[in-house]
Amino acid sequence: MRNHDQREDKELERFGVSMSGRLLRKFDRVIRSKGYRSRSEAIRDIIRDYLVGEEWARDRSQVVGTVTIVYDHQTRELGEALTHLQHAHGGAVICSTHVHLDRHNCLEVVVLKGRPADVRAIADRLVSTRGVKHGKLVCTTSGSRM
Numbered sequence: 347m348r349n350h351d352q353r354e355d356k357e358l359e360r361f362g363v364s365m366s367g368r369l370l371r372k373f374d375r376v377i378r379s380k381g382y383r384s385r386s387e388a389i390r391d392i393i394r395d396y397l398v399g400e401e402w403a404r405d406r407s408q409v410v411g412t413v414t415i416v417y418d419h420q421t422r423e424l425g426e427a428l429t430h431l432q433h434a435h436g437g438a439v440i441c442s443t444h445v446h447l448d449r450h451n452c453l454e455v456v457v458l459k460g461r462p463a464d465v466r467a468i469a470d471r472l473v474s475t476r477g478v479k480h481g482k483l484v485c486t487t488s489g490s491r492m
């Protein structure tokens with residue numbers, strides 16, 4: 347099985363896709379505006395994104411996520427709460443970066459690794475911490491299965 351997978355990695359396979367001209371023209375417009383030079387490259391990225399979603403749907407997968415949060419550092423005890431949360435989940439927190447955006451606002455990016463449910467739970471707690479103005483989890487994987 348492994349040999350088969352490795353061979354597949356190296357050889358490109360071609361396949362035909364049928365769809366309405368209207369749908370294809372819309373697709374072409376969107377991928378051109380995003381900078382794709384070929385449908386193949388765009389379709390490969392869409393498939394990889396789909397596979398990442400599948401990894402995240404599996405309980406036992408190891409996934410990677412980045413949480414971006416924006417908050418006012420003058421909000422009482424917020425900085426401590428966010429730091430405490432990251433220390434409490436030290437096994438899953440790979441690193442974090444803090445940027446002082448202006449006099450009040452900070453942006454923090456936390457890189458997490460672990461089971462999907464754990465990564466999601468930590469991200470949810472960071473984003474829902476009182477005083478966090480905006481936050482989002484971006485779900486990805488190590489890429490080793492793509």
Ligand code: NI
Pocket residue numbers: 419444445446447451452453
């Ligand atoms: Ni700051």
